[in-house]
Every structure is written in structure tokens, then in C-alpha cells.
Amino acid sequence: MSNTQQLLADRFGDFAIREEFRDNVRFVVSPDRLLDVLSLLKNEAGFDFLADITGIDYLHYPNATDRYGVVYCLANSETAERVYVKVLVNDPEPTLESAYSLWKGADWMEREVFDMFGIVFDGHPDLRRILMPEGFAAFPLRKDYPLRGRGERHNFEPNIRADG
Amino acid sequence: MPLAPALPFAVDEESPEQEFLYTLNFGPQHPATHTTLRLILTLDGETIVKAVPDIGYLHSGFEKLGEDLDYNQYVTIVDRMNYISPICNEVAWHHAVEKLMDIEITPRCKYIRTIIAELARISDHLLCVGAASLDLGGITAFMYAFNMREKVYDIFETMSGQRFHPSYTRVGGLMVDVKDDWVAMVRTFIKVDFPKAHADVCRLLNRNKIFLDRTKGIGVLSKEEAINRSAAGPVARASGVARDLRKDEPYLAYGDLEFDVVCSRNGDCLARYLVRMEEMRESARIISQAVENIPAGPVNVNIEDKLTIPDKSATYRSIEGLIQHFELFMWNRRWKPPVNELYAATEAPNGELGFYIVSDGEGRPYRCRTRPPSFIHFAIFPHLMEGHSIGDLPAVLGSLNIIAAELDR
Numbered sequence: 001m002s003n004t005q006q007l008l009a010d011r012f013g014d015f016a017i018r019e020e021f022r023d024n025v026r027f028v029v030s031p032d033r034l035l036d037v038l039s040l041l042k043n044e045a046g047f048d049f050l051a052d053i054t055g056i057d058y059l060h061y062p063n064a065t066d067r068y069g070v071v072y073c074l075a076n077s078e079t080a081e082r083v084y085v086k087v088l089v090n091d092p093e094p095t096l097e098s099a100y101s102l103w104k105g106a107d108w109m110e111r112e113v114f115d116m117f118g119i120v121f122d123g124h125p126d127l128r129r130i131l132m133p134e135g136f137a138a139f140p141l142r143k144d145y146p147l148r149g150r151g152e153r154h155n156f157e158p159n160i161r162a163d164g
Numbered sequence: 165m166p167l168a169p170a171l172p173f174a175v176d177e178e179s180p181e182q183e184f185l186y187t188l189n190f191g192p193q194h195p196a197t198h199t200t201l202r203l204i205l206t207l208d209g210e211t212i213v214k215a216v217p218d219i220g221y222l223h224s225g226f227e228k229l230g231e232d233l234d235y236n237q238y239v240t241i242v243d244r245m246n247y248i249s250p251i252c253n254e255v256a257w258h259h260a261v262e263k264l265m266d267i268e269i270t271p272r273c274k275y276i277r278t279i280i281a282e283l284a285r286i287s288d289h290l291l292c293v294g295a296a297s298l299d300l301g302g303i304t305a306f307m308y309a310f311n312m313r314e315k316v317y318d319i320f321e322t323m324s325g326q327r328f329h330p331s332y333t334r335v336g337g338l339m340v341d342v343k344d345d346w347v348a349m350v351r352t353f354i355k356v357d358f359p360k361a362h363a364d365v366c367r368l369l370n371r372n373k374i375f376l377d378r379t380k381g382i383g384v385l386s387k388e389e390a391i392n393r394s395a396a397g398p399v400a401r402a403s404g405v406a407r408d409l410r411k412d413e414p415y416l417a418y419g420d421l422e423f424d425v426v427c428s429r430n431g432d433c434l435a436r437y438l439v440r441m442e443e444m445r446e447s448a449r450i451i452s453q454a455v456e457n458i459p460a461g462p463v464n465v466n467i468e469d470k471l472t473i474p475d476k477s478a479t480y481r482s483i484e485g486l487i488q489h490f491e492l493f494m495w496n497r498r499w500k501p502p503v504n505e506l507y508a509a510t511e512a513p514n515g516e517l518g519f520y521i522v523s524d525g526e527g528r529p530y531r532c533r534t535r536p537p538s539f540i541h542f543a544i545f546p547h548l549m550e551g552h553s554i555g556d557l558p559a560v561l562g563s564l565n566i567i568a569a570e571l572d573r
Contacts, residue, residue: 022266024506024507052535061522071507073507073518104393147231
């Protein structure tokens, strides 16, 4: 793991912040460097397996500074080592570069994050809703979407983090 | 009034640009899909040029529900994801929760969880190979496989009182401890019933000309594509990716037990079938070792840690038990996990089943993402289908073992 950290530090300096919790090692990177970091991890550090992409809405999270997080779970298919890359994006237009050029497996995972959180992936070949119906207007896993009730998002006051 | 001659029908000149492809709607309710999923196929004669899956018919917001239910309650929801092997989902969920809370479960609990997870793997693989052969016209193997699943259900019923969705695991332990007659049941199943059913299915399918013709060389997934497209579990191992979380990141009791990772190089439907058949044998090997070595002792972590629900007698007869029961059931109390997030995965029958839990320190998860293997594998399906005839579709679909409840959650 220290090799990976060294590699990232050499290439990106302080841009990749390292966090560790239990056995998870996470690098928080800025959205404009995401694809560089992912391709470095894939091509030079051997993390060739994209296990998962998940979105998180930090609206009500204690001490959160940004609205959305997107986490890329990578693994090395030879050594079974894991690393997690996290990016933080904000309203009004949460946008990230698509990882489809690196992993074809990112296709549906990114579509699901888009479907549930409204985070747009630039360069994705076919960014449509995947689980919700096509005409659906809201993003159901956002924290300002109600758990109960049949209302749609436009019936509710938009709740945007003020300090950004 | 003179009769006007009828206008001749306009006949299009045949041209190379003429549209000769046609579209076929497959599903959402079709016997070969087994579950609710839909495919829009573009066909050239009987050859599939393009397959576009349309999913979401069973989407019921499991992950949103998880944000409202606490760490024990959500186990009833994860049960319903892959309902062919619900125990594996429970084990995966509480594996992640226990990692978040840094709980080291007791050795006895580890062994029991290992046994039930492997029993569920056998039952999942039996259904998968049985249904795969059913779709290809071989109903007998399906009957033998399904009959044996009943025995697994009996075992689950004996330990938890519920056949299909046992909801058996709890934070830091299990709902109840198992009894000796349960151990005897598992032993009989592994020694007598399972080898017989396994041999029956093998004899019916392994050298069956029709089955071989319809699965050999169909839906080939190369090793590079398997890694690139995030395949895991038997699908990836059938393509030569020797990746098994039970070996790579030993959790529960897998570190102590002897078993092999089953792989194949061919990556076709037949390889996926054979890998599943062989994996069942390895599961039986794991169970037969584990069931003889179940450690004695408590099944839940120490009651002083205030993490597990006390049993009923403790709740009703001692003040400490009553207090702890209250502490874990009142909304403003419950668990106090650290404010952080983590991903933890286990090897489910279908592949890597992981949970990404974000905790804000409350008794329920702030976000609980599932990494559903069916979802990832179904994304590979259009790639596997291209260029094959429509008759190969049930073979490929059956070999991937897509469970729509897990696909859509």
C-alpha cells in the first residue's frame, strides 16, 4: 500500500489526501484529477478491477463540507489488494468524468449513480436512467427526497448546502 | 362516372440500405427470464445483433429503506435481495456492520455462519444449474436439484424457524444458537443427501449431448473482458480469474478450513456450469470440516459490550438484560458506531457481494450501498449475446444466474 501512496504522492503531490479506517485506505482527490488518478492506479499500480462505484449525499452528514461524494472501489485482481478513491462534487451541476474509457464495467454503475443522485458523467456513452422510469424527474437517494409519501421532488423546497 | 384505376401498391426498390433488422421484445414476463427483466433484441434473422436490457421492474428502494432501518432491522431487507441464498446476504451485511463497529465475533458464531453461508451457496448453485438445464429442455436435472434444496430449507427452518428468509444473523452474533439435532441434520445432508443429488445432476448433464451442444462455446467471456467488466465469483472464475474473497481476504472461519478455488479457462456457459458444480463439492468439503469442529462457547459477543440483543430470559429476569434490551430498541439510543465509512465484501454464490456503509454515528446507517453481483453481471450480458442466435439466450441468461430482486433492489 505504501507503494501506491508513494506513486500518488510523486505524481499528484498533496492533491490526494489519504484517509484510513479499519482496513480501508481511501484517497480523496479533486474531481478534475479523478481520471488521471484512476488511470494511474489502473495502469501503473495494478488496480485493474473496478469493484464498485457508489454515490453518497452528505446533506445531513455531521461536519460535511461538500454535498455529494462518489467512491470508486478498486481492487488488484492478482494480489487482492484494495484501494478506494473518493471525489466530492457539489450542486448546481455535479459532474464527473466517466471512467468508461478505463473500465467497461463502469457503464451501469455510473448510470445507477446518475439515476439515484443526478451526478452527470461526462463522456459516458449512454447515460440514461437505469432503475427508475425514464420520465422520472427526481433523484431518489438524495437526502432531500422523502422516504415516505408519493410526492415528487418538485413539490419540496430544494435544500442546498449554503456554504458549498 | 368512369372508374379510376386503382393505384398500384408502392413497392420499395430493394436497396442495400434497406432496413432488414427487426426488433423483438423479450420479457418482462417470459418463462426463460425466470424473473422480471426485459430485453430489447435487434435481430438479423435469428442472430442477435444487439441486446439492450431494460431493468428496474422490481426496484423497491432497498437502499433508501436501509437509511431508515437500524443495523439489525435491515437484515430482513437484505434477505430479499438474492432470495435464492438469503443467508449469504445476511452474512455479508453483518460482516460489514461488524467491521464498521469493530466487533470480533465469537469463534462459534464464525463457524456457524460459515456453515450456513456454504449451505446457501450449495442451494444457490443447485438452483442455478437446475434452472439452466430446465431452460435448455432438461427438466429432470431441475427436479433432482430442486428436491435437494428442500433439505437445505429444512436445515434453515430448524435453526431459525423460517425456511425462505431466515433473518438469522444479528449484530455481534446470531438470533439463537443451534442445537445438536441441527448439527446432525447438516452432517446427514453433507454425507448422504448432497453427494447423491450432486452425482445425479452430474450424470444427467455432464455428458448430455444436447446440453453440451447448447452450452459449449456459447457466451464466451475472455479473462481480460471479465476483469475489465468487473465480473466476480463463478462467472469470473470460469473465465480464468482466480479471485475468491474466501481465500484472498479470509473472513469468518475460511482461514482455518481447507478448500480449493475452482477455475476454468474457457469462459463459456459450460465452464460456468462446471465451475458451479465443482464449487458445490468444495462447499461440501468446507461444511464437513466446519461441522465437526464447531467450537463450544457463546454465540454472541460479550453482553457487557452492549452490542447484542440479550435473549428473552435475560430480558425478563435480569435488570441488566432489560436495560440492554431497551438501549438497543429505543430510537435515541441504539449503537454508536464511529462517524466514518467503509466497504466490506464477502464471496456470495453469485460473486462479490459488498456493502458500502456510511455511518453518521446514529443507530442506523446514513447510507448503505450494496454491490449486487447480478447487476454487474447483467451489464455483461449484451456483450455475451452479440452474434449468438436467439436460442442461445436462455443458456447464457441461465449461466449468469441473474436474480432480478438483487438486480433492481
